[in-house]
Amino acid sequence: xxxxxxxxxxxxxxxxxxxxxxxxxxxxxxxxxxxxxxxxxxxxxxxxxxxxxxxxxxxxxxxxxxxxxxxxxxxxxxxxxxxxxxxxxxxxxxxxxxxxxxxxxxxxxxxxxxxxxxxxxxxxxxxxxxxxxxxxxxxxxxxxxxxxxxxxxxxxxxxxxxxxxxxxxxxxxxxxxxxxxxxxxxxxxxxxxxxxxxxxxxxxxxxxxxxxxxxxxxxxxxxxxxxxxxxxxxxxxxxxxxxxxxxxxxxxxxxxxxxxxxxxxxxxxxxxxxxxxxxxxxxxxxxxxxxxxxxxxxxxxxxxxxxxxxxxxxxxxxxxxxxxxxxxxxxxxxxxxxxxxxxxxxxxxxxxxxxxxxxxxxxxxxxxxxxxxxxxxxxxxxxxxxxxxxxxxxxxxxxxxxxxxxxxxxxxxxxxxxxxxxxxxxxxxxxxxxxxxxxxxxxxxxxxxxxxxxxxxxxxxxxxxxxxxxxxxxxxxxxxxxxxxxxxxxxxxxxxxxxx
Amino acid sequence: xxxxxxxxxxxxxxxxxxxxxxxxxxxxxxxxxxxxxxxxxxxxxxxxxxxxxxxxxxxxxxxxxxxxxxxxxxxxxxxxxxxxxxxxxxxxxxx
Numbered sequence: 001x002x003x004x005x006x007x008x009x010x011x012x013x014x015x016x017x018x019x020x021x022x023x024x025x026x027x028x029x030x031x032x033x034x035x036x037x038x039x040x041x042x043x044x045x046x047x048x049x050x051x052x053x054x055x056x057x058x059x060x061x062x063x064x065x066x067x068x069x070x071x072x073x074x075x076x077x078x079x080x081x082x083x084x085x086x087x088x089x090x091x092x093x094x095x096x097x098x099x100x101x102x103x104x105x106x107x108x109x110x111x112x113x114x115x116x117x118x119x120x121x122x123x124x125x126x127x128x129x130x131x132x133x134x135x136x137x138x139x140x141x142x143x144x145x146x147x148x149x150x151x152x153x154x155x156x157x158x159x160x161x162x163x164x165x166x167x168x169x170x171x172x173x174x175x176x177x178x179x180x181x182x183x184x185x186x187x188x189x190x191x192x193x194x195x196x197x198x199x200x201x202x203x204x205x206x207x208x209x210x211x212x213x214x215x216x217x218x219x220x221x222x223x224x225x226x227x228x229x230x231x232x233x234x235x236x237x238x239x240x241x242x243x244x245x246x247x248x249x250x251x252x253x254x255x256x257x258x259x260x261x262x263x264x265x266x267x268x269x270x271x272x273x274x275x276x277x278x279x280x281x282x283x284x285x286x287x288x289x290x291x292x293x294x295x296x297x298x299x300x301x302x303x304x305x306x307x308x309x310x311x312x313x314x315x316x317x318x319x320x321x322x323x324x325x326x327x328x329x330x331x332x333x334x335x336x337x338x339x340x341x342x343x344x345x346x347x348x349x350x351x352x353x354x355x356x357x358x359x360x361x362x363x364x365x366x367x368x369x370x371x372x373x374x375x376x377x378x379x380x381x382x383x384x385x386x387x388x389x390x391x392x393x394x395x396x397x398x399x400x401x402x403x404x405x406x407x408x409x410x411x412x413x414x415x416x417x418x419x420x421x422x423x424x425x426x427x428x429x430x431x432x433x434x435x436x437x438x439x440x441x442x443x444x445x446x447x448x449x450x451x452x453x454x455x456x457x458x459x460x461x462x463x464x465x466x467x468x469x470x471x472x473x474x475x476x477x478x479x480x481x482x483x484x485x486x487x488x489x490x491x492x493x494x495x496x497x498x499x500x
Numbered sequence: 501x502x503x504x505x506x507x508x509x510x511x512x513x514x515x516x517x518x519x520x521x522x523x524x525x526x527x528x529x530x531x532x533x534x535x536x537x538x539x540x541x542x543x544x545x546x547x548x549x550x551x552x553x554x555x556x557x558x559x560x561x562x563x564x565x566x567x568x569x570x571x572x573x574x575x576x577x578x579x580x581x582x583x584x585x586x587x588x589x590x591x592x593x594x595x
Contacts, residue, residue: 447536447543449528454541462542468526 006498010194021196031066057081059098059106067109078393083135084181091330147347158341162191166253168255170196175223177202210238226255229478233265257281266300282308287369288341290315307382337373338366395460408456412443417473421487434463435486534577562587
């Protein structure tokens with residue numbers, strides 16, 4: 001892949017060439033490229049006022065807003081590396097993350113730099129620290145979030161790919177749904193600003209309000225939409241109840257990512273976006289996007305899971321069996337990927353860096369990332385995501401993959417959503433608890449679902465407790481099933497059919 | 501449910517009610533087939549078998565010996581019913 005123009009130069013070129021074009025739209029107000037550049041200049045003054053060492057990163061605590069975008073831009077333009085964690089993390093987590101990455105200062109979009117309270121700089125152990133600007137974090141669903149330093153060259157390569165693939169250029173509108181700290185913003189926000197388009201920002205405070213999303217799209221023409229499946233579900237529900245004839249004919253590219261898209265959502269998308277090509281995108285913070293599957297004309301009606309598709313240009317992938325050997329044909333195993341966009345390791349987390357590994361059989365010199373995702377490759381070479389390969393638990397001494405149990409539950413025609421979690425059990429050590437949303441109008445009960453599980457799972461894999469209800473399962477802010485909330489539910493009369 | 505006759509086979513409804521109360525609160529008596537295998541799909545786990553035996557002993561005045569602790573006696577409503585019927589017949593009334 002040819003070296004891409006750097007983000008910094010590309011953005012400055014847009015400011016020069018089209019200063020009065022809209023760069024951002026926020027609650028109906030436009031920010032032009034000139035205004036955004038001036039805002040970034042003001043934010044940059046904060047940086048100059050601090051006694052920062054040449055290599056020293058800063059923390060950014062910012063909810064999405066034009067000011068927050070300007071603050072990130074200020075860092076990029078100044079070549080100042082920065083850590084951008086979720087502002088929703090607990091204070092203690094933020095402090096720990098800043099300490100771990102050597103940030104003495106945390107900046108906010110409104111001009112106040114906070115001194116982070118921690119005990120001296122840690123010993124920085126990152127292989128290739130130069131050329132890092134963006135530092136994002138993992139979600140922290142399994143402990144302290146991990147810091148992912150992205151090389152600017154990798155970011156630039158991604159931006160070049162995304163702009164070409166989704167035709168992002170002056171005059172184009174791109175919807176940004178994800179929070180500012182998400183890797184998805186590399187496409188929605190940063191690719192668009194590098195290529196002269198207009199970003200329509202969704203305020204995270206209104207992200208769960210389908211009517212707000214509907215109105216935003218009605219008021220602001222966009223051509224590219226990327227979001228988690230939940231976004232489309234909310235939007236479709238809002239359109240169905242308030243504006244059933246609504247069509248967004250300007251949208252040409254619709255991408256969903258982050259989770260499996262429910263069939264009922266998928267089927268309705270062509271009606272709402274009649275002119276759009278649709279893509280199922282697979283990626284993670286560590287590698288950025290690595291697979292894309294463009295749906296064929298009838299694919300939204302076909303039913304069944306969607307494949308993750310083909311590797312992006314320059315991406316190498318292997319399916320690795322439980323015995324560590326690379327599968328050459330069909331089979332199930334963990335997905336390893338190597339992308340031109342990936343990080344070279346976590347920052348200061350040597351115990352986690354085994355996930356960045358050489359080719360398992362030494363077939364090439366690339367560095368691969370062990371995604372932890374369990375995939376199935378068919379005889380046709382299509383890859384389907386099955387779940388997490390590390391969701392292994394032992395129940396009565398038997399190794400059980402909770403993702404597989406979820407898959408079996410979801411295979412039942414009356415099951416709409418399912419989550420399986422473990423709970424400590426005095427008798428067996430660990431017990432499986434399943435929460436299930438049954439399909440509308442279904443009278444599915446635990447007996448029927450148990451019989452179904454017994455046919456497809458070893459006895460230890462049959463959940464000890466099946467909670468069957470009519471309500472959707474709790475979701476995280478990113479639209480994924482929130483297993484923590486499933487694990488520790490509020491005592492709620494909605495939860496029916498508790499069975500022990 | 502209270503109108504259980506003394507006919508041995510009528511224990512089915514009493515057994516079903518116990519199983520539903522104890523293990524299957526979201527299931528109706530009609531939905532629980534008398535031949536449904538409750539051990540293979542985990543309706544009754546190992547602790548559940550013990551609860552079931554304790555109930556059978558208490559409700560029907562039986563003593564279940566170790567040799568009768570064969571899980572197959574407790575696999576379905578039918579097998580539980582048969583177990584109760586066999587054991588109440590083998591015990592002379594009033595003893």
